Structure formats: structure tokens, C-alpha cells
Amino acid sequence: xxxxxxxxxxxxxxxxAxxxxxxAASQAGTSPSQTGSGPxxxxxxxxxxxxxxxxxxxxxxxxxxxxxxxxxxAQRVDALLAHExxxxxxxxxxxxxxxxxxxxxxxxxxxxxxxDLGATHSxxxxxxxxxxxxxxxxxxxxxxxxxxxxxxxxxEQFGRLLKKxxxxxxxxxxxxxxxxxxxxxxxxxxxxxxIMPGWDGFSIxxxxxxxxxxxxxxxxxxxxMALGEHWTHWRDTEHLLFVKVxxxxxxxxxxxxxxHRGAQGAxxxxxxxxxxxxxxxxxxxxxxxxxxxxxxxxxxxxxxxEIGLDAANSRDVVRLVRSGDPRAVRMVREAGRxxxxxLAASVNFFNPAxxxxxxxxxxxxxxxxxxxxxxxxxxxxPLATRDLSSVPSR
Amino acid sequence: xxxxxxxxxxxxxxxxAxxxxxxAASQAGTSPSQTGSGPxxxxxxxxxxxxxxxxxxxxxxxxxxxxxxxxxxAQRVDALLAHExxxxxxxxxxxxxxxxxxxxxxxxxxxxxxxDLGATHSxxxxxxxxxxxxxxxxxxxxxxxxxxxxxxxxxEQFGRLLKKxxxxxxxxxxxxxxxxxxxxxxxxxxxxxxIMPGWDGFSIxxxxxxxxxxxxxxxxxxxxMALGEHWTHWRDTEHLLFVKVxxxxxxxxxxxxxxHRGAQGAxxxxxxxxxxxxxxxxxxxxxxxxxxxxxxxxxxxxxxxEIGLDAANSRDVVRLVRSGDPRAVRMVREAGRxxxxxLAASVNFFNPAxxxxxxxxxxxxxxxxxxxxxxxxxxxxPLATRDLSSVPSR
DNA sequence: CAGGCTTTGTTCGACTGTCAAGCAAAAGCT
DNA sequence: AGCTTTTGCTTGACAGTCGAACAAAGCCTG
Numbered sequence: 001x002x003x004x005x006x007x008x009x010x011x012x013x014x015x016x017a018x019x020x021x022x023x024a025a026s027q028a029g030t031s032p033s034q035t036g037s038g039p040x041x042x043x044x045x046x047x048x049x050x051x052x053x054x055x056x057x058x059x060x061x062x063x064x065x066x067x068x069x070x071x072x073x074a075q076r077v078d079a080l081l082a083h084e085x086x087x088x089x090x091x092x093x094x095x096x097x098x099x100x101x102x103x104x105x106x107x108x109x110x111x112x113x114x115x116d117l118g119a120t121h122s123x124x125x126x127x128x129x130x131x132x133x134x135x136x137x138x139x140x141x142x143x144x145x146x147x148x149x150x151x152x153x154x155x156e157q158f159g160r161l162l163k164k165x166x167x168x169x170x171x172x173x174x175x176x177x178x179x180x181x182x183x184x185x186x187x188x189x190x191x192x193x194x195i196m197p198g199w200d201g202f203s204i205x206x207x208x209x210x211x212x213x214x215x216x217x218x219x220x221x222x223x224x225m226a227l228g229e230h231w232t233h234w235r236d237t238e239h240l241l242f243v244k245v246x247x248x249x250x251x252x253x254x255x256x257x258x259x260h261r262g263a264q265g266a267x268x269x270x271x272x273x274x275x276x277x278x279x280x281x282x283x284x285x286x287x288x289x290x291x292x293x294x295x296x297x298x299x300x301x302x303x304x305x306e307i308g309l310d311a312a313n314s315r316d317v318v319r320l321v322r323s324g325d326p327r328a329v330r331m332v333r334e335a336g337r338x339x340x341x342x343l344a345a346s347v348n349f350f351n352p353a354x355x356x357x358x359x360x361x362x363x364x365x366x367x368x369x370x371x372x373x374x375x376x377x378x379x380x381x382p383l384a385t386r387d388l389s390s391v392p393s394r
Numbered sequence: 395x396x397x398x399x400x401x402x403x404x405x406x407x408x409x410x411a412x413x414x415x416x417x418a419a420s421q422a423g424t425s426p427s428q429t430g431s432g433p434x435x436x437x438x439x440x441x442x443x444x445x446x447x448x449x450x451x452x453x454x455x456x457x458x459x460x461x462x463x464x465x466x467x468a469q470r471v472d473a474l475l476a477h478e479x480x481x482x483x484x485x486x487x488x489x490x491x492x493x494x495x496x497x498x499x500x501x502x503x504x505x506x507x508x509x510d511l512g513a514t515h516s517x518x519x520x521x522x523x524x525x526x527x528x529x530x531x532x533x534x535x536x537x538x539x540x541x542x543x544x545x546x547x548x549x550e551q552f553g554r555l556l557k558k559x560x561x562x563x564x565x566x567x568x569x570x571x572x573x574x575x576x577x578x579x580x581x582x583x584x585x586x587x588x589i590m591p592g593w594d595g596f597s598i599x600x601x602x603x604x605x606x607x608x609x610x611x612x613x614x615x616x617x618x619m620a621l622g623e624h625w626t627h628w629r630d631t632e633h634l635l636f637v638k639v640x641x642x643x644x645x646x647x648x649x650x651x652x653x654h655r656g657a658q659g660a661x662x663x664x665x666x667x668x669x670x671x672x673x674x675x676x677x678x679x680x681x682x683x684x685x686x687x688x689x690x691x692x693x694x695x696x697x698x699x700e701i702g703l704d705a706a707n708s709r710d711v712v713r714l715v716r717s718g719d720p721r722a723v724r725m726v727r728e729a730g731r732x733x734x735x736x737l738a739a740s741v742n743f744f745n746p747a748x749x750x751x752x753x754x755x756x757x758x759x760x761x762x763x764x765x766x767x768x769x770x771x772x773x774x775x776p777l778a779t780r781d782l783s784s785v786p787s788r
Numbered sequence: 789c790a791g792g793c794t795t796t797g798t799t800c801g802a803c804t805g806t807c808a809a810g811c812a813a814a815a816g817c818t
Numbered sequence: 819a820g821c822t823t824t825t826g827c828t829t830g831a832c833a834g835t836c837g838a839a840c841a842a843a844g845c846c847t848g
Contacts, residue, residue: 042834060796069836074798091843097795098843182777192777239657251743255649262745263633266777273739274773276670287773345667345739349645351656379668379681383576383586383660454825463807468827470805485814491824492814 041083044076051086051105052130053235058092058100077103085109105130110173111165113158113212116221117150117179119143119195119247124154126161129173134165143180146198151207174214177204178221182265188218191265222268223259226252229356229393239352242393243270244359245339245368247298247314249291253350270346271296275338291342295335297361304328314360321364329367336371343372344379351384358393365392435477438470445480445499446524447629452486452494471497479503499524504567505559507552507606510615511544511573513537513589513641518548520555523567528559537574540592545601568608571598572615576659582612585659616662617653620646623750623787633746636787637664638753639733639762641692641708643685647744664740665690669732685736689729691755698722708754715758723761730765737766738773745778752787759786 046066050056056065059077063070080086089104107130115124120143125136137157143150154177162169181193188205190196205216219227226242234240242252249271253260260267271292272285283293293299297314304311304320307327311317320328343355357365357372369390377385440460444450450459453471457464474480483498501524509518514537519530531551537544548571556563575587582599584590599610613621620636628634636646643665647654654661665686666679675693677684687693691708698705698714701721705711714722737749751759751766763784771779 040833058796070797071799071837072835075834094844095795096793096845098797098841100796237657239654253743255654256652258650260633260649260744262778263631263747263782264745264777264780266775267743267745269742269745269775269778270739272775273742274670274735276668285775341668342739345664345736346743348663348667349647349661349740349743350654351658351661351663353657381660381663381666381679383658384656384663386658388657452825464826465808465828466806488815489824490816490822492812492826494825 041076041079044079047073047076048080048085048105051080051103057102057104059103060100083109107132111162111167111171112174112176113161113172114176115154115158115178116224117141117143117154117177118221119180122154124157124161126158126165126167134167135161137161143195143199144197147202147204147207151204155208155211169212172212172214175208175212175216176224177216177218178224179204179218180221182269183218183220183223183261184265185217185219185259185261188216190218219259220250220252220261220265220268222250222252223261224252225358225393226254226356227259229358230254230257233394234354234356237353239350240354240356241343241346241350241352242356242358243339243343245295245297245335245357245361246359247296249296249339249359251346254352255350270342273342273345275341278338291338295338297359300328300331300335300361303331318360318363321367332361332364332367333371335361336368337375338371339368340372340375341379344376347376347380347384347388353387353389355388355390356393357390362393435470435473438473441467441470442474442479442499445474445497451496451498453497454494477503501526505556505561505565506568506570507555507566508570509548509552509572510618511535511537511548511571512615513574516548518551518555520552520559520561528561529555531555537589537593538591541596541598541601545598549602549605563606566606566608569602569606569610570618571610571612572618573598573612574615576663577612577614577617577655578659579611579613579653579655582610584612613653614644614646614655614659614662616644616646617655618646619752619787620648620750621653623752624648624651627788628748628750631747633744634748634750635737635740635744635746636750636752637733637737639689639691639729639751639755640753641690643690643733643753645740648746649744664736667736667739669735672732685732689732691753694722694725694729694755697725712754712757715761726755726758726761727765729755730762731769732765733762734766734769735773738770741770741774741778741782747781747783749782749784750787751784756787 047062050062050065056062059070059073062073062077066073077086081088085106086103087106089102091099092102093099107128110129111126111134112129113126115122121138121140123136123138125133127133141150141153179190179193179196181190181196181199183189184191187203189201189203190199191201193199204218208216222242222244225244226240229242230237230240238256240254242254244250244252251268251270253268272283272287272290274287274289275291275294278289278294280288281293282288283290297317300317301311301313304317304327309320309325309327311320317328317332321332357369361368369392373390376388376390441456444456444459450456453464453467456471457467460467471480475482479500480497481500483496485493486496487493501522504523505520505528506523507520509516515532515534517530517532519527521527533551535544535547573584573587573590575590575593576585577583578585581597583595583597584593585595587593598612602610616636616638619638620634623636624631624634632651634648636648638644638646645662645664647662666677666681666684668681668683669685669688672683672688674682675687676682677687691711694711695705695707698711698721703714703719703721705714711722711726715726751763755762763786767784770782770784
């Protein structure tokens with residue numbers, strides 16, 4: 001039960017029936033400021049989830065799936081219907097008895113604003129409640145300009161996107177932001193971000209509080225990608241690693257179906273784990289032999305430049321590999337081996353069911369994964385690798 | 395003054411009417427099928443926990459701590475009192491008002507049987523509900539004899555210990571077993587245990603089912619130690635690593651206050667992570683440069699033998715270090731560095747708040763921890779090590 | 789095609805856990 | 819002795835859940 005006011009509403013509107021009609025003042029949801037009225041949504045969240053995921057689409061289904069009484073389900077579904085979060089999508093074929101009513105999640109009941117803020121460019125979107133984008137924009141933007149400037153810009157873009165999607169600010173149900181650095185998720189503050197000057201300790205939800213009155217979620221971009229991948233393709237998997245290989249290397253950890261952030265929100269920072277045999281490579285963090293300095297896109301581009309190829313960043317590395325340049329291919333495959341060494345250790349430690357490779361260099365996953373698989377299967381325990389899949393991101 | 399007429403103390407004040415007698419048959423816990431009668435214990439678990447841990451000892455305390463109404467607390471406490479899981483331990487000093495009644499967990503309400511099965515010897519105990527041992531026994535026992543033989547022996551020992559502690563089989567509320575290998579916790583089966591021939595897939599709870607009708611929990615011994623350490627000393631810490639350095643090297647992972655077991659129950663197997671610069675060392679797993687083969691107690695003992703010292707196992711290594719042998723000390727410190735290298739990677743990946751070092755070699759933690767700290771702080775990111783403590787087990 | 793069967797959805801009374809408010813008890817303080 | 823403060827207990831109300839009965843809407847059988 002979320003705290004907050006409890007409606008008193010003595011008898012007045014009671015329509016006779018015992019408890020069923022309930023007063024109209026109560027409401028669900030996490031944010032106590034919502035003003036919508038209607039029947040109580042208490043406990044309806046899990047029911048809504050089942051409908052949204054399509055795991056159970058009729059009332060009888062829901063009852064069987066949750067173990068609740070049919071009457072309870074009916075009550076909850078009524079509440080969801082009243083809030084227009086769900087609608088009846090016609091009947092279905094009978095299986096010998098009364099044909100069930102199919103329920104469907106109303107993904108048009110509102111919109112969500114999302115922004116993936118990279119170091120130098122960003123992607124913003126308005127999407128419906130089933131995560132289908134309604135309007136998108138990609139733009140260059142330097143996160144180093146500081147929170148006030150950047151968020152002001154983000155806010156302005158959100159306004160435009162809303163207009164473009166034909167929705168009003170009132171339709172917004174939530175905001176999600178991904179930033180390229182460690183985040184204290186509960187407060188929505190970046191902590192010690194190496195590439196986000198001026199953001200340390202800045203409360204991003206606080207900034208949005210006066211502008212959109214909805215929950216704001218801020219997280220490390222890798223964590224968001226990990227969660228997205230888990231949600232869309234690996235929903236039955238409990239433990240998953242998402243590895244982003246771009247300019248740098250980071251890792252989102254899904255443990256027990258939830259993001260593991262660690263004590264300081266710094267978990268998953270595998271870019272600075274030492275790789276054997278590369279003690280001559282100096283990393284920007286000051287140490288030597290870091291994975292990022294050995295196998296990161298930035299490092300690969302630099303080494304390709306050194307042998308005379310035209311490669312400014314990780315995307316250029318991808319381009320060269322795609323074009324079939326043998327030196328680039330060999331280098332990426334070797335990077336995959338280095339990554340594999342670190343991942344082998346992580347597999348022994350964490351024992352995930354799946355490793356997903358994403359990021360810029362994930363686009364040449366054939367080469368990268370070949371190296372990764374080669375080393376992980378050699379260096380990890382058989383039990384841990386028995387059912388381990390290493391796959392590219394989608 | 396809306397008071398007016400209120401029935402105060404309607405005559406039969408106590409009467410303990412209805413349910414309070416409730417015999418001692420019922421019990422709290424997870425299984426919903428319990429048939430014991432008496433007041434409902436619904437939701438009383440959290441209240442019981444607060445009392446047991448001493449976090450809240452009076453009814454008013456409990457109300458403040460849980461945020462529940464005082465009346466609700468009273469009801470729950472009544473249920474616990476009726477079940478004799480809690481008793482009133484007299485009053486306490488007043489702070490200006492009515493002095494509160496102190497509640498105490500009745501750790502004599504039952505006993506728990508626990509067994510820590512090692513590879514070659516075991517520790518068994520009967521303990522009360524506050525984990526205070528009432529009777530203990532340590533004995534040599536080869537786990538390789540197979541489950542039927544070993545569990546038969548365990549069962550017999552449990553019987554003796556019960557008698558010794560003056561308790562009856564009826565008093566047993568639960569059984570906990572630690573085994574030296576990966577365990578599928580939900581089913582209580584060992585999976586692919588390298589040093590437990592004949593146990594693979596054997597259902598340990600199934601074996602006990604007919605003998606004690608109580609829940610049986612089986613887990614990897616390292617996980618149990620990790621949980622114990624977390625429970626006794628680090629209860630406020632969300633993420634913790636417990637590293638056991640004995641003959642081999644293993645690691646229990648506490649993530650989000652719970653054991654992380656991984657997809658196959660193999661998580662925490664850091665003994666076979668590769669350590670740089672030791673590719674000449676062959677491990678029993680077949681690979682080279684494994685941490686266990688470099689820094690495990692068995693490996694250290696072997697290397698001490700090679701230079702002419704008398705060291706058969708990890709305990710002998712401890713003895714030599716304690717006696718001040720400089721070669722043994724140097725070797726352990728060097729082992730600490732190797733361990734530190736692996737832990738540095740684990741810290742970057744997992745970002746725990748605490749690392750606890752235990753096991754045989756944990757007893758010479760000064761030497762071991764020196765090496766561990768040296769390397770972890772050098773090789774891990776500042777953010778992750780900022781508030782990281784590395785401490786010996788207690 | 790009527791009647792029976794099966795499955796689904798709805799209604800209704802009952803029960804349980806919770807809460808707020810008031811009352812009683814047991815101290816310290818003036 | 820009075821007053822205040824803190825604690826514990828009692829009571830009536832309410833929300834969410836359940837089980838049982840009932841209604842609806844299709845198949846199947848004779």
C-alpha cells in the first residue's frame with residue numbers, strides 16, 4: 001500500500017452494495033499528485049502486467065495465473081477498464097463454454113518521454129505505453145555544457161516531439177533518461193561521472209519536478225540498454241549481462257530480473273579491468289592494461305590510425321571491418337579475445353545465462369563474438385558455460 | 395468532547411477468549427499449508443524479525459519502525475505471544491510516560507539442525523532459534539561415500555545431538571545443510587559438484603522428507619558463510635562479497651541482501667579465474683594460471699613443500715605463517731596480491747560495499763589482506779573503492 | 789431443436805487485516 | 819495532588835479478498 005491520504009468519504013455515494021462500489025476518491029500509482037479519480041487500482045499492477053505482456057488476456061486466464069478469485073480479478077479489471085488502461089478487444093473462440101472476453105492493454109492511454117544522452121549526441125523520443133516510438137529526434141549535443149543547459153534543451157525538444165506526435169503535456173505519464181555515467185538511481189543524481197563535468201550530484205528529477213509532474217527515472221545508459229534487451233528478448237532469463245562496446249566498454253548487469261547497481265552505482269564498470277599481457281598500454285584512467293584501452297573502439301581506431309588507416313572513432317572501425325579490411329578484422333577479433341578474457345572472469349563470478357553484446361562495435365558482432373566465445377568457453381567453468389549464450393544485441 | 399458513552403472494558407476483560415490458547419503445534423514460516431489453529435500470523439513475520447534482531451523491542455517501537463498503526467502492531471504481537479514465539483521480558487525505564495513492555499524473541503521455541511559438510515570432515519549442530527548452538531560435534535567424514543551413506547550418518551548424528559541437547563524431534567523447526575559444491579537452491583540438489591561423486595542431482599530435502607517433517611535448506615558452504623557474515627555483522631550492507639580461502643578459493647555473493655547464485659548455481663566460483671603472469675601453473679581444472687592454483691592453500695602448501703618445508707595442507711601454511719617463517723609469510727602476501735587482482739576485477743564488476751575474507755587462510759588475514767588491499771585499491775576505480783572495506787571474517 | 793454441459797463473467801454476503809480515534813494505565817514533573 | 823507524556827488496549831469502520839451461487843453464452847448430444 002502506498003502511503004498517502006486515505007479517502008474518508010462516508011456513506012454519501014454508497015450505492016447500497018457492500019464494498020464493491022467504493023468511494024471515488026481513491027487512486028493508484030506511485031505519484032500521489034495524480035488527480036485522476038476512479039475505483040481503486042490497489043493491487044491491479046500485477047494484473048495489468050499480465051495483460052500487457054500478453055501472458056493472460058481473459059479474466060479466467062488471469063484468475064488461474066495469479067491464483068486470485070475470479071471475483072477479485074473482475075474487480076481489478078473493472079478498475080483498469082474505468083481508468084482506460086485496458087480495453088475489451090472483443091470475444092474469442094469458445095472452448096466448449098462461454099467464450100471469454102479478450103482484454104488488451106491500452107497503449108494509447110498516455111505517452112512516455114525518453115532521452116538517451118550520449119557524450120556528444122543524443123536520441124530523444126516520445127513513445128506510447130508499449131514503448132513504440134511516436135516521434136523521435138537525434139541531435140548533436142555536448143553533455144559537458146552542464147545540466148541546466150542540456151536539460152533545458154531536452155525539455156524544449158520534448159515539447160516539440162509532443163507536438164509532432166499530437167499529444168499534450170497532460171498525456172505524459174513518465175520520463176526516462178539515460179546518461180553516460182554512474183547514477184545513484186534512487187535519487188536520480190549522477191555520481192562522479194568522468195565525462196559529465198558539472199553534473200556530479202545534480203538532481204535531474206528535481207529539475208523536471210516543476211515542468212512535468214510525473215515520475216522521472218534516470219539511469220546509466222548501459223543499464224537502460226540492458227533492461228531493454230532483457231525486457232524485449234530475455235524476459236524469462238533471470239541473470240543477464242549486457243556489454244556495450246563503443247568508444248569505451250561498459251556492462252549492464254541484470255541480476256534476478258533487476259539491474260544490479262552496486263554500492264555506489266558503479267557496478268558493471270568492466271572497462272578498467274586489467275587484461276593480461278598488455279601492461280604497456282596506458283589507459284586514460286591512469287592504469288595500464290585496462291580492457292577499454294586494449295579493446296575499446298577508441299583504442300582500436302587509434303591503432304588503426306597508427307598503421308595508416310583513416311579511423312577517427314569507433315564507427316570508423318566498424319566501417320573498415322564491414323569493408324573487409326583484413327587488418328581491422330584481425331584487430332576486432334583480437335579485441336574480442338581480450339573482452340572474452342574479462343567476460344570469462346565475469347561469467348565465473350556471476351554465472352549469467354546470457355551475454356548480449358551491443359554498442360557500436362556490437363554491429364560487427366560476427367568478428368567480436370568469435371573472439372569472445374573462443375576465450376570464454378576456454379576460460380570459464382563447464383557448468384557456467386553449459387547453457388550460456390553469447391548473442392548480439394537487437 | 396465527542397466521547398460520550400463508550401463501553402470501557404466490557405466486563406470479561408481478558409478471557410483470552412477465542413483463539414489465544416492455540417497449542418504450540420503451529421509455527422510461523424513460509425509454508426501456507428500449516429493447519430495449526432490460533433490467531434492469524436499473517437504479516438507477523440516482519441514484526442517478528444524486528445523483535446528478533448533487536449531493532450525494535452516495544453510495541454510503540456514497532457509501530458514507529460514499520461509505519462503500521464499501533465492497533466495493528468498490538469494484534470500481531472498478540473498472535474506472536476499466543477504462539478509463544480515472543481514473550482514479554484518485563485518493563486523498561488520510562489522516558490516520561492508509561493514505561494514500555496519489552497518484547498523478546500523466544501529463541502527456545504524450537505531448534506534448528508545444521509550441518510556443514512566439508513570434503514573430508516563435517517561440523518554438525520543443534521541450535522536454538524537465535525542460532526546459538528546447543529550441542530555440536532565435529533567429525534571426519536568423506537563426502538565421497540555418496541549421499542545415502544553420508545546423510546544416514548548425518549541423520550544419526552542429529553539424533554544424538556538432539557538427545558544431548560535435551561530436545562525432542564518434535565522441537566525441530568528446520569534443517570540447514572552446507573555442502574562443498576554448487577547447489578540448485580530451489581530444489582536442494584547438487585549440480586555437477588566436482589568433489590562430491592554420486593551427489594549430482596540427488597534430492598537432499600527429499601531424503602529428509604520422511605524423517606523430519608520440516609523445511610530443509612541446502613546451499614553451497616560459501617554461500618552459507620557469506621549469509622552468516624552478512625547477517626551477523628553487515629546487516630545494513632546491501633552488497634557484500636565473502637571470499638573463502640582454504641584449500642581452494644570460493645566466493646559467496648550477497649547482492650541486494652540475498653545470495654546471488656547465478657543461472658546454474660555456479661556463481662562465485664572465482665577460484666578458476668585467470669591470474670596474469672602465471673601461465674606456467676597448471677590447475678586441476680585443466681586450465682593454466684587459475685587463481686586457486688596460484689593462491690589456494692593447497693597450492694601454497696605444495697610450493698612450501700618444494701622448498702623443503704613441512705606443509706601438507708592449508709592449515710600447515712597457516713601454522714608456518716604464524717610461526718613467523720619468512721618464506722611462508724612472503725608467499726601468503728604474494729597470494730594476497732593474486733587474490734587482489736581477481737577481486738579488483740570483481741569490485742569493478744560488482745561494486746560491493748564490503749569484502750570479507752574467511753576460510754583457513756583467512757586466519758592469517760594480516761598478511762593476506764595486505765596483499766589484497768594493495769592490489770584492489772590500485773586496480774579498481776576510485777568510485778568503487780571509495781567506501782570499500784576489506785575485512786577478515788569473524 | 790430442446791436440453792444438458794462447460795466455461796466464463798457477475799453479484800452478494802462474509803471474513804480478515806488494517807486504520808484512526810478515543811480511552812485507560814503507568815510513569816515523571818511541577 | 820494535578821498535569822503531561824508515553825504506552826498499550828478497545829472499538830467501529832473500511833478496503834480488499836474469497837467462496838458460493840447465479841446468469842450468460844457458446845458447444846455437444848440425442
